[in-house]
Amino acid sequence: MTTITITITLNGEARQAPGGSTLADLLETSGQPPASFASAVNGEFVARDARAQTLLVEGDAVFTFQAITGG
Structure with a gap:
């Protein structure tokens, strides 16, 4: 049985x-605690509780960033 792989970018780096x-699967392998940053796929913000339901497909661009709070 052949395992299918997809190519995505994480913070501009091909992976x-x-x-x-899922987005949750990818972020678990990033080396940072997933709760420490916000995430977006193809420029669309993805809430933490939606990461496990966000399926990645070939060519997706994933970005992580520190959430900015304050006022």
Whole structure:
């Protein structure tokens, strides 16, 4: 059985991920605690509680960033 991989970018760097990966799966492998940053896929903000339901596809551009709070 052949495992399908997809190519996405994480913060501008090309990465391979297994087909069927979610945003949560990808962020767990980033080396940073997933709760410490916000995320976006193709320029659209993805809430932390939606990451596990956000399926990644070939060519997606994922960005992580520190959330800015204050007033």
